[in-house]
Amino acid sequence: MLRDITQAVARANSLESALNILVSQTRIAMATHCCSIYILEQQNLVLSATEGLEKSAVGRVSMPLSEGLVGLVAQREEAVNLADARIHPRFKLFPEAVEEDYRAFLAVPIIFQKLVVGVIVVQQPDARQFSESEEAFLMTLAAQLAVVVRSLKHKAAITNVQHQVMFNGITASSGIAIAHGLVLGGAISLEQPERHCDDVDVELLRLQQAMQRCKDMLSAISQRFESEKSGDVASIFTAFLLLLEDSSLGGEYAREVALGWQSECAVSRVSLRYIDQFLAMEDPYLKERASDIRELGQKVLRQLIEPGRLEVESDKPVILVAKEVDATLLAEFPRQKLAGIVTERGGVNAHAAILARALGVPAIVGMDDVLSTDIDQKLLVLNATRGQLLVSPSPAVIEEYQLLLDADVEKQKQFSAELSLPSVTTDGQRDPAIS
Numbered sequence: 001m002l003r004d005i006t007q008a009v010a011r012a013n014s015l016e017s018a019l020n021i022l023v024s025q026t027r028i029a030m031a032t033h034c035c036s037i038y039i040l041e042q043q044n045l046v047l048s049a050t051e052g053l054e055k056s057a058v059g060r061v062s063m064p065l066s067e068g069l070v071g072l073v074a075q076r077e078e079a080v081n082l083a084d085a086r087i088h089p090r091f092k093l094f095p096e097a098v099e100e101d102y103r104a105f106l107a108v109p110i111i112f113q114k115l116v117v118g119v120i121v122v123q124q125p126d127a128r129q130f131s132e133s134e135e136a137f138l139m140t141l142a143a144q145l146a147v148v149v150r151s152l153k154h155k156a157a158i159t160n161v162q163h164q165v166m167f168n169g170i171t172a173s174s175g176i177a178i179a180h181g182l183v184l185g186g187a188i189s190l191e192q193p194e195r196h197c198d199d200v201d202v203e204l205l206r207l208q209q210a211m212q213r214c215k216d217m218l219s220a221i222s223q224r225f226e227s228e229k230s231g232d233v234a235s236i237f238t239a240f241l242l243l244l245e246d247s248s249l250g251g252e253y254a255r256e257v258a259l260g261w262q263s264e265c266a267v268s269r270v271s272l273r274y275i276d277q278f279l280a281m282e283d284p285y286l287k288e289r290a291s292d293i294r295e296l297g298q299k300v301l302r303q304l305i306e307p308g309r310l311e312v313e314s315d316k317p318v319i320l321v322a323k324e325v326d327a328t329l330l331a332e333f334p335r336q337k338l339a340g341i342v343t344e345r346g347g348v349n350a351h352a353a354i355l356a357r358a359l360g361v362p363a364i365v366g367m368d369d370v371l372s373t374d375i376d377q378k379l380l381v382l383n384a385t386r387g388q389l390l391v392s393p394s395p396a397v398i399e400e401y402q403l404l405l406d407a408d409v410e411k412q413k414q415f416s417a418e419l420s421l422p423s424v425t426t427d428g429q430r431d432p433a434i435s
Contacts, residue, residue, distance in 0.1 A: 001029045002137070006144045015152040019049035026122070026141065027051045030134060034102060034123040038070050039149075040116055042395050045070050047097065052123065057097040068092040070107060074116045079108040081135055084127040099123065106130040110142045112150040113407055120145075165391040169342070169367030172353035174385040176405055177319055177340035177362045178398060181391075183376040184322035184329075190275075190297050192268035196260050207253055207263040210303035211244050217299075218244075221331045233358045236327055236351045243296050249274070253300070264304050271297030288349045295326040295351065319380050321370060327351035335359060340382040342367055342389055364389060 005025045012018035019037050027035035034052025038045040045068075047053070047061035065071045072090045073080050085091050085105035093100065102123035110118040120142050122130070197203040218237045225234035244250040249270060256266030271293055278290035319340040320333070330338070330352055341356055341363035348365065356363035362384035373391065381390040381401050390397065424430050 002141055002144060005029060005141060006148065009145060010148050012152070015149075016049070018148065018152050022120070022145065023049045023051045026120070026138075030122055030137065032122045032124050034099070034121075036121045036123075037110075037118055038074075038121070039118040040074065041399050045074060045119060048118070050097075052102075054096060054098040057094065061094045061097050063092065063094075069105060070119050070121060073107045073109050073119045077109050077111060077116060079106070079135060079139060081106045081130050083129045085123075101125050103127040104130060106135060106138060108135075108139045108142045110146050110149055112146040114410055115403055115406055117146065117150055117403075165373065167342075167367050167370045167373075167389045167391075169364035169370075169387050169389070170348060171363075171384050171387045172346070172348045172350075172365045173341075173356040173361055173363040175340075175360070175362030176385065176401055176408070177317075177380075177382040178401055178405065179317045179319045179339035179380060179382075181321050181342075181375045181378050181380045182318035183371065184320055184325065190268050190271050190294060190301070192264040192301070194269075195262040195265050197257070197262045200258060200260065203257050203263050204254060206304065207257055207266065207300075210263065210300055210307070211250055211253070213303045213307065214299050215241060215244055217328065221328065225331070230358060233331075233355055236354060237331070239292075240296055240299075243292075244300075249293070249296065264301060267297050267300050267304070284347075285349055288347045291324075291346060291350045294324075295328075298326065299328060319382050321375060321380075323371065325352050327355045330355050330359070330361075340380075340384065342370060342382065344368060344370055 005022065008025060009018045009022050012021055019039075023035040023037055027033075034050070036050040036053055037048055039048040040046075044062045044064055047058050050058060063071050065075045067090075069080055069082070069085055069088060069090050069092070082088055082105045084103045086093075086103060102125055104124040104126060105121070106123075107119050107121040109116050110120060120138060122134075122138065218240050222234045222237035222241070225237070242248060246254070252270045253263075253266050256269055257263055261269065274293045275290045278293065279287055281287050317337050317339040319342060320338065321342045323343065324345040325341060325343050330341070338359070338361055341352070341361060343352070343363075343365050344367055346352060346365040350365070353363060353365060362382050364382065364384050364387055367389060370389065375391050378392050379398075381393045381397065382388075383390070383401070393401075422430060
């Protein structure tokens, strides 16, 4: 019977038909009056199929994990077997389901990879305890069906995705994030108007002060990452500091000012000249260094045009969406508020992408036309592993990705717990290369 039910459910072409087959055949197999299944959606257990309760209640009866006997089963992740459910303190009657006549109650959780995906319930009018063999049958059935139910839920979610607004880009840092979007604008343009200055000495002082503010900011960020034992990340900001030295771009900026150009114009001229040289290179890594020249030029220009630190505040985690995001902004943004990053420009070797990987923040670059859609404050699902961004996804899609996130959290906990254990093979042998 277990095999026949499992195979019949697996052959179903949709989640709805699979669940209807499940409750119908389980009710017959267990010779019980009622069989129902509740599927977990957005932390609520929703009646999704039934043989014995009112059919119109399907999709209407819903309860959080903290309510009802079905919620208790999901909460404890264990079976509940009661002779008379109505005397239990967690019993909750849903009039629309018309279950007043039922007393005997047996429910078991459907668990996939340590996560509850639903609850299957059988009921009878007579007040009696379901036998151990009946309980074992239902538990075994739930265990065998977990993969099938999860797979059909995933298939349904993929079908829903096809009707969502979706953008594609290049994975810069893998991972998944669910959060509202925060669109960043106001990038300083490198193409500044060509203007001569009236007083070279005054203009040089302006430039030096702007570069010093940049150096102070970059030095503080570099020291912070050094103290956090993130030397690779700190080296990004150290490299920017070196570029501001007199022997590098900092000196080039000053020489342009000495020729009579205004500071903004000087930074623009030098930056655009070197950007063109790097973009003309064939090596992909060297070509992407043009973005570093652009980023540094924009930092200095911001200190010239809008002196002071750029503040970006949010009261909850967000997915940053912008034309281009520089590494300094990412470093200054509160880590606990940064859920993900999406940019129209940039490459996988850009400093912002390197920093995103170091911080463990999902990121996608090269996402064309993403800013052409109004996504500010919209709920987003960022699947950086596949290079996809979903805008205003359906509840089913959100739940599917939330399950993936929960599974990843559990996996990371397991990795952390086993990190200090010795390296031993499954047959008990230690690697001789490890002392």
